[in-house]
Amino acid sequence: MVRALHATSLVNWKVLIMAFDIDMIEKVYARAAERIESARKIVGRPLTLAEKTLYAHLWDGTPTKAFTRGADYVDFAPDRVAMQDATAQMALLQFMQAGKAKVAVPSTAHCDHLIQAKSGAVADLAESITNNKEVFDFLASVSNKYGIGFWKPGAGIIHQVVLENYAFPGGMMIGTDSHTVNAGGLGMVAIGVGGADAVDVMAGMPWELKFPKLIGVKLTGKMSGWTTPKDVILKVAGILTVKGGTGAIVEYFGEGSESMSCTGKGTICNMGAEIGATTSTFAFDDSMVRYLEATDRADVAALAKAQAEHLRPDPEVYENPEKYYDQLIEIDLSELEPHLNGPFTPDRATPVSKMKEVCAENGWPKEVEVGLIGSCTNSSYEDMNSAASVARQAKEKNLKAKAEFTITPGSELVRATVERDGVLADFETIGGQVLANACGPCIGQWARYRHGEEQTANTIVHSFNRNFAKRADGNPKTHAFVTSPALVTALALAGDLTFNPLTDTLTNEAGEQVKLDPPTAVELPPKGFGCDDPGYQAPAEDGSGVQVVVDPDSKRLQLLEPFAPNSGDITGMKLLIKAKGKCTTDHISMAGPWLRFRGHLDNISDNCLIGAINAFNDEANSVKSQLTGEYGEVPAVQRAYKTQGIQTIVVGDENYGEGSSREHAAMEPRFLGVRAVLVKSFARIHETNLKKQGMLALTFADAADYDKIQEDDTIDILGLDSFAPNTPLTIRLTHADGSTEEFLVNHTFNEGQIEWWKAGSALNLIKMQSAN
Numbered sequence: 001m002v003r004a005l006h007a008t009s010l011v012n013w014k015v016l017i018m019a020f021d022i023d024m025i026e027k028v029y030a031r032a033a034e035r036i037e038s039a040r041k042i043v044g045r046p047l048t049l050a051e052k053t054l055y056a057h058l059w060d061g062t063p064t065k066a067f068t069r070g071a072d073y074v075d076f077a078p079d080r081v082a083m084q085d086a087t088a089q090m091a092l093l094q095f096m097q098a099g100k101a102k103v104a105v106p107s108t109a110h111c112d113h114l115i116q117a118k119s120g121a122v123a124d125l126a127e128s129i130t131n132n133k134e135v136f137d138f139l140a141s142v143s144n145k146y147g148i149g150f151w152k153p154g155a156g157i158i159h160q161v162v163l164e165n166y167a168f169p170g171g172m173m174i175g176t177d178s179h180t181v182n183a184g185g186l187g188m189v190a191i192g193v194g195g196a197d198a199v200d201v202m203a204g205m206p207w208e209l210k211f212p213k214l215i216g217v218k219l220t221g222k223m224s225g226w227t228t229p230k231d232v233i234l235k236v237a238g239i240l241t242v243k244g245g246t247g248a249i250v251e252y253f254g255e256g257s258e259s260m261s262c263t264g265k266g267t268i269c270n271m272g273a274e275i276g277a278t279t280s281t282f283a284f285d286d287s288m289v290r291y292l293e294a295t296d297r298a299d300v301a302a303l304a305k306a307q308a309e310h311l312r313p314d315p316e317v318y319e320n321p322e323k324y325y326d327q328l329i330e331i332d333l334s335e336l337e338p339h340l341n342g343p344f345t346p347d348r349a350t351p352v353s354k355m356k357e358v359c360a361e362n363g364w365p366k367e368v369e370v371g372l373i374g375s376c377t378n379s380s381y382e383d384m385n386s387a388a389s390v391a392r393q394a395k396e397k398n399l400k401a402k403a404e405f406t407i408t409p410g411s412e413l414v415r416a417t418v419e420r421d422g423v424l425a426d427f428e429t430i431g432g433q434v435l436a437n438a439c440g441p442c443i444g445q446w447a448r449y450r451h452g453e454e455q456t457a458n459t460i461v462h463s464f465n466r467n468f469a470k471r472a473d474g475n476p477k478t479h480a481f482v483t484s485p486a487l488v489t490a491l492a493l494a495g496d497l498t499f500n501p502l503t504d505t506l507t508n509e510a511g512e513q514v515k516l517d518p519p520t521a522v523e524l525p526p527k528g529f530g531c532d533d534p535g536y537q538a539p540a541e542d543g544s545g546v547q548v549v550v551d552p553d554s555k556r557l558q559l560l561e562p563f564a565p566n567s568g569d570i571t572g573m574k575l576l577i578k579a580k581g582k583c584t585t586d587h588i589s590m591a592g593p594w595l596r597f598r599g600h601l602d603n604i605s606d607n608c609l610i611g612a613i614n615a616f617n618d619e620a621n622s623v624k625s626q627l628t629g630e631y632g633e634v635p636a637v638q639r640a641y642k643t644q645g646i647q648t649i650v651v652g653d654e655n656y657g658e659g660s661s662r663e664h665a666a667m668e669p670r671f672l673g674v675r676a677v678l679v680k681s682f683a684r685i686h687e688t689n690l691k692k693q694g695m696l697a698l699t700f701a702d703a704a705d706y707d708k709i710q711e712d713d714t715i716d717i718l719g720l721d722s723f724a725p726n727t728p729l730t731i732r733l734t735h736a737d738g739s740t741e742e743f744l745v746n747h748t749f750n751e752g753q754i755e756w757w758k759a760g761s762a763l764n765l766i767k768m769q770s771a772n
Contacts, residue, residue: 019297020149021080021106025168028079029303032056032170032310039063046314048214048324049283050249053189056310057172059206067211069326070247073750075206078191080106080166080173081198084158084439085139086113086591087176087662089599091195092142093560094763095202099770100146101544104204108149108166109139110158114595115438117406118447125154125436134556135599138548140537145546146202147539155535156411156437159183159376162190163266164295164413165536169284169304169311174201178273178661178685179376179465184281185266186288187304187311189249191279192685194663196692196762203766208752212278213248215240216325219256221334225518226352226502228386229264230378230463230484233271234339235331238349243655245277246684248326252282253313256333261523262291263380270377271465271482274346276658276683284311287523294524295413338487338502342467343459343479345582352487356498364479364497365459371401371492372472373485374408374435375442378463381529384409384418386521387485388426393516394493398508401430402495408435408442416531430493441472444592448473461491466659468586470611486519557599562767563670563694565760570675570696571716574626576638576648578709580615583652584659585686587611589668591660598664601671608668609634609650616711624711635672642673649715651706652679657686666690670761676717678731678745680706691753694761701728701744708743712736717745723757725750 019025032052039055040047043066047055055063059075067074081103083091088109095103114135115128129136136153143150151161158175159182166173169187174180176198183190191209201207217236223229236250250272257265265282272280284304292301304311317324337351343364350358359366373379373387384407394401407427409415415437418424424434440446442464449455455475462472467480481497490501493516499506505513540546550557579587590607597604610621610633617631624630625637627644641648650669656679657665666689669677676696680703690697696717700706709715712735719729728744735741749757759765 019300020165022299024079024106025171025300025303028171029307032307035062036310042066046316046324048251048317049311049313050189050212050214050251050281052310053170053172054211056170069211070213072211073208074211075208076172078105078172078174078201078207081201082158082162082166082173082175082180083107083109083198084113084177085109085111085135086595086598087195088139089135089557090663090667091176091198092139093599094195094199095146096142096548097560097763098199098203098766100203102147103202105201106149107202108151109143110151110155110161111136111139111153112157112438113443113445115153115436115440116445116447117408117435117440121434121436128436129153132596134554138550138557138599141546141548144539145543145548147543149539150537152535152537154412154437156409156413157376157379157439159270160379160410160414163263164411168300169288170307174198174207176661178659179270181272181277181279182266182270182376184269184272184279185262186291187282187284189279189281192273192661194661194666194685194689194692196663197688199763200766205766209278210247213326214324215245215248215250215277215327215329216321217250217252218321218328218330219252219254219333220330221256221332222259223333223336226338226487227333227336228338228484228486229260229267231336231339232331232333233268234341234349234482235336236329237271237275237341237347238339239329240275241347242274242345242658243276243681243683245272245275248277250277250280251325252280253318253321256331257282258285260287261382262287263382266380267378271346274465276655278684283313284308290524294529338484340461340481340483340487342481344467344469346465346467346482352500352502355500359498365457366497367459368403368461368491368495368497369458370404370406370460371488372406372408372441372460372462372464373488374410375439375464376410377465378485379408379410379414381414381417381525382521382523383463383485384414384423386519387489388423389520390486390489390493390516391426391430391432395429397514398510399493399506399514400509401492403492405430405432405489405492406435406441407432408440409437412437412534413529413531417525417529420530421525421527444471444474445595446473449475459497461488461497463488468584468659471586474592490516555600555603556596558601560601562764563760565764566694566757569716569718569720570647573647573649573675573715574641575709575711575713575715576650576674577609577612577623577634578615578651578711579612579653579656580618581613581653582658583612583656585657585662585665586659588657588665589662601667604664605668605671606635608638608672626712638672638674647675648673650674650677651709652677653706654680655683656681657683659683661685663689663693666693666695670695687748691749691756692762694757694759694764696747696757698729698745698747701746705743708733708741710735723749723754725754
């Protein structure tokens, strides 16, 4: 494993250089002590780890005031930005309009989302490079021009690559993917954002965040048997639900955390996105030193050890955690059971010992058809070894896998190493198929079904993070359960969702009853990581001569036109859709085959809200047009409104916009002419994305008012002539019979965000400020 700090088209990976951006890391550590001490004096008490990192990254430098958690908007200066290919397209198309010659902070782009899982790693990667050449070439050239590190297709999944190369204790980063939080496993405050937020930071602007609340999770005891770090976050998700972490940083501490590997910590932080948390993080400890040294960052490890007191909570926090966190959860790892979460939501947590009865009660398909391990959540060397230790038992105990089995390595670094160490061969003993180093089935990039093939009810188990309906394979009848790689492997051998490896036996090929032994795992490769070319391409030192060309006739890429500015009350709106129940960003802007249009706003807008359930007919992609009185597909109805100059509003339920950080879910309705989104509550990232794109993000002051909105209403938003922070607006409904009623709606816009709205978008405001 090596590093590169110079600009070359192909890095010589056989020459060891120092860690990426070591100068930046040294500066962060050099200023930390003074800033943290100032914050401690101003706050007037000991500080948690998250508070230390946040106060050390204020845009204004040394802290001069204490901030109120969950209330104050604060400007921060993140250390770096990371983008994956699906979201990088729109982020970089926006950055091209910002008028900057080079990114202001270290930034990277990673090609991991556009590779479809179909036939196997080699064939799938080759097909993806051919099919997505236009997009990959665009990302490579934009990266080269603006000083952005570029990770080629096949290099690995963004979050694994970031953990292996860029994450460092006490750092702060943002990334255009909700699972950016994975870097918390190395002690960062790493936060998922939309592309417009990334543009702010890359353009040298402050990045705004409401100062988070703090949830402390105290881990005691030590894991054993089949229990893994994955089970910690599966348990936490069951406690907090998919919105219980909204607006909060989850900070793990205690003796139990000290016994975990760094990558195990990363798994826990990664799935913190599924509880809506701003991010999750762990205190600096020996596991991080081991991981940094194993990934050729001994220089970073040495710097962190010298800063250790600033990379952990103050001692008083450990002594009396209830005084310092807004909420405290305690989990005894010695008593923690393996869990399976699902189906259809990542917070339905079932201990493995209860699955038989819960499965029977709900009538879930019992047969496991496919087991899938890997993804950004669980594809470390340790994860692969843990699963392989179970797979090896198939040969030793004369067992045959009852389910299909796939392996998605998180990076070329890990893939090459586990291949060298015989781990992939262990998977082959149970018929395992190795997929490309990419997101694949985790994000719907899985060609599981042939065109026209009937999609029936079935069960799959995986070590991914999300399991919303249709998420993995596009089949709404697929029951997906989330668990650890080791348990996925055991369930693939059993072919039975209710199999409990702690107590149950399997019948082998000789008709004998055999019991699986608990998994064993090696934390880090004893012979070191081994990889000739991890897939990194450094940018040109001077990118001024690099030309970025976008074909105006392209179906994949489209240069952006600025959104129109906003002003005054909005009257005469029609209701596009009143969404019922869970409405994630997958419902608003589906992934899967639609990923190919992520750089073309017009084309991808044809998937706008096609997964949302219409409250008036309980159907997806079927809404009433007020122009014709007929029902039609959401994008078609909205395009007809746009053609006629009719403005619209979208109404939603609780935790609207849960899931991925994809800003397309905000840009598509904005592009099509939707002016506002009114819901019972928002997921954090989506609310910010709407604001960034010049949309009104509103919440019912009284959630019961959701029921007042009727299908044929004409809707006005009043009070925008004096739009101000902390001042509610008024919704006026004119029903089809001519009657009217009004109610208040809230918003969280501050003065700066109101300027985004007036300008038409945050990007428009940046351009105006740059021009001045």
